[in-house]
Amino acid sequence: MTVQDAHTSAQEPGGDGKRPIGWHKDHLTGPRPDLRVPVRRVHLTNGRDVTLYDTSGPYTDPTVDTDVRRGLPPLREDWITGRGDTEEYDGRPARPEDDGHKDAAPGGGLRNLDAVFPGRPRRPRRSRDGSPVTQLSYARRGEITAEMEYVALRENVSPETVREEIAAGRAVLPANVNHPEIEPMIIGKRFLVKVNANIGNSAVTSSIEEEVEKMTWATRWGADTVMDLSTGRNIHTTREWVLRNSPVPIGTVPLYQALEKVGGRAEELTWEIYKDTVIEQAEQGVDYMTVHAGVLLRYVPLTARRKTGIVSRGGSIMAAWCLAHHKESFLYENFEELCEILAAYDVTFSLGDGLRPGSVADANDEAQFAELRTLGELNTVAKAHGVQTMIEGPGHVPMHKIKENIDLQQEICEEAPFYTLGPLTTDVAPGYDHITSGIGAAMIAWWGTAMLCYVTPKEHLGLPDRDDVKTGVITYKIAAHAADLAKGHPGAQEWDDALSDARFEFRWEDQFNLALDPDTARAFHDETLPAEPAKTAHFCSMCGPKFCSMKISQDIRRRHGGEMDEIEAGMAEKSREFAAAGNRVYLPVAD
């Protein structure tokens, strides 16, 4: 397996000590020497630099020798051990059924790689005395952790702001003590809007190798977190490879693996099997877990007359379990014990919306909002146990019903970060649901959603491949950045301004290098005007030389600069006259 292609766009600094061209990986340093925050430094041809947020991890750093068989360096290890509140222990022994096998060791029967992850040996770590070792608990007692300082530098805010937002439960910093490899990031409405990319094999297709590759590929294009939603065989081993190589927090839905352990029969699920799976995954280092504890027995009938019933996998599994046993959900009944487990590893809750609408017809219905109210109660319980918590949201919602979702969630869940899947604003475009949902995602993020779960073009149709992952991530980075702009996030517009300046001044190479996807921008330009001189031409094939408005606009400034000043002065005079005359609008055609 290679992640070499993650490098292809980077143009390395010249060996001759000259200023590098294009862009290169760099790091911000703060007051602490052990704290280096990765950034993408774009070097413009006009001598300026533009610094962009970077999620791609050490893979794009030519000074780091990465090897997926070894895993990434444990960046946070000293910070975690330094706090002295955790300890290593003999973890839960691996079992064949962890990977969906009946009679072989985990990793047996794998189609690729060397089965079990060959990296550095590790023992799991957890709270020394059972008390929470979460960023929330530290923030509450006034501690600014290294992770908080890291994200403060990354977001260009004060460490105290980070601490306050986490302490108030308005932001989460997902960082399992068993996932020291991550570069810390924060999810909350006061910060940059984040994007999650889902990966994961299914029973039908794909391999471990592909999943690790999809993870590095997704972060290369800007995914802030990755959810491993694998459901087929080798779930445990796939996750191990993904975790050890991931520079971003990893989320999962433990219910999927639990269901595999009972052969796919929902009614055979038990709290014990589920709990064991959560511990298994917490020991591996999963940073946040989707838990569909809000699907209560009494809500299931509310979905009976829906157009598309229950469309969350986890939601439908729990609904089936509740009805099969005619009992309340074991996730709900055992929620406090679950909190204690998550608190001991600093796993963040992502309270799943198992009853989210699967069609615009079902949006904002009784089932959906009944569950949301329960998620609000569970949010309170989780916080009482010191567990960081975010809340998942829909789904399929027409534009005029989107705002109610975020407003209600913020009210009911005491401003806990909202993490939505789109929402898709129409059902009629399978094959383009990255776009139907990108529209809703941008809007709901503007109104306060903290993280957006991407949707790929394959949604509803099949498993996304590498190209789909990229398209999904880019579409959602657009939605997230559009929201950052609309929220007036400090510094967000600098990026747009730098690109627009480059565009107006025909600095084509700068325009490409500043683009969210430089490769595509360059390729599209070159399709019609491939020659090198076209890279400095004052036009493109869209309008041609005579009709380039920017060229004409520049000519006007050059030729008529002084005259424009005169006209403007005259206009100011006219404007005063107009105001003096009572601002009456006159018909312009006088003759």
Place this chain on the structure above:
Amino acid sequence: MTVQDAHTSAQEPGGDGKRPIGWHKDHLTGPRPDLRVPVRRVHLTNGRDVTLYDTSGPYTDPTVDTDVRRGLPPLREDWITGRGDTEEYDGRPARPEDDGHKDAAPGGGLRNLDAVFPGRPRRPRRSRDGSPVTQLSYARRGEITAEMEYVALRENVSPETVREEIAAGRAVLPANVNHPEIEPMIIGKRFLVKVNANIGNSAVTSSIEEEVEKMTWATRWGADTVMDLSTGRNIHTTREWVLRNSPVPIGTVPLYQALEKVGGRAEELTWEIYKDTVIEQAEQGVDYMTVHAGVLLRYVPLTARRKTGIVSRGGSIMAAWCLAHHKESFLYENFEELCEILAAYDVTFSLGDGLRPGSVADANDEAQFAELRTLGELNTVAKAHGVQTMIEGPGHVPMHKIKENIDLQQEICEEAPFYTLGPLTTDVAPGYDHITSGIGAAMIAWWGTAMLCYVTPKEHLGLPDRDDVKTGVITYKIAAHAADLAKGHPGAQEWDDALSDARFEFRWEDQFNLALDPDTARAFHDETLPAEPAKTAHFCSMCGPKFCSMKISQDIRRRHGGEMDEIEAGMAEKSREFAAAGNRVYLPVAD
């Protein structure tokens, strides 16, 4: 040239008299026998039909034998002549410079086809006595034209509603008396949101053949109007081919051709050359014309400190002319004469926003809104002359500044239809500007924009090819339909509901046939599960058989239907108890 591929998705009715499968072209008929409105009739496997709006013209009608050398049948001819207010006349003679040649007849030196359009001979037609022959003038005096009845049937509203909206200037029905080939359509906020696709060669690339093909291709995917923005050679002849073969209204920017006639030197433009070009195009049958008459001399300096100056081609040309002569715009000065010309052919004004922002930094600035106020004045003048009028809008606008654009336009322009280009919600994603702008387009359409001008992935980078045209149209159909849903347009949600029903019931073929782009939906599904049985499978490769939430959801309904009714009854009881106890929220985890 062929447009055969426009047929590929249609599955024709069976010759054995059985019910057709897939979908086929059909027509709605109203009270008038000469009035047949095209629709796409989707035949579902459950025996139902779904009827969708269709813009693809006779090309998708297997009963019509189309030939691009002959042109489309003149559908409206009898309606136009029947009104008796127009007459044929010897039009303006064609000149070599119409096609950008100095010394050959128009159509000479063409790279393809047979140069001059070989179809039926025709003489231009105009108002018999100079009084307006516009749908606006008919509507005002209480007449419901055949065109109005046609769009009423098409939009499923009463003819009187159509007449009222046109009479009030809130809607336009672009229909030049010299373009009898079109299937009438309406643009106004009370109707379905429309989408325009731009085509047109540039000096750098592309041919007549390609442009005609792009036009049929764009309408095949849902373009409601097409603008021919050609700027290179053969403008006149390209336009003739496009018009004679177009089932949708054609828009142009006459200034482009006028500029070609003066060798690209803006300062050599004159009112006479411009006027002659407008008449030339009106005689050909152009249905609406973008006129940048709001770019006044005194506004140009307002753009001097902008990040991206003037980005409208027409706007920059007029600004250059104004400054070169230090005179007010000849379009503004001669606007009333222009109105008289347009009224005599029923050409609709599209008052261009020559000073629209080209970057988020320039959005909603003084230059932009100063011009908008002038467009409001011109709108009043145009209406006084009986000319149908719509107003063009931006551009690049971050989400939080979008609503001000539509609100201000509606106020200043007395609810004249707004016709916006996107807007793009961020500048950082060249190569994906169909998406950055699709977000803004959906929002501004929800808030009242009547027509959206598409943006393709090539925006800012190059001339769109066939694939880009399709991607642009589909993206904008999504934005338009999402807006129709959000506006609660009657019947809009039926389409979503039909598709969601098909999805929930695993009627894969129905899901494909109902999709905005059936080909892509089917191809994406088949990529991972190509076999025929997969078309009836109760899962797809996205989740696999065990994790299909819809399958589980259906199982629940089948197995636990009665039980759900009981729970619901019990819940209603609980709910009454809860209300009786004062609606207190209790913490759910009691033990």
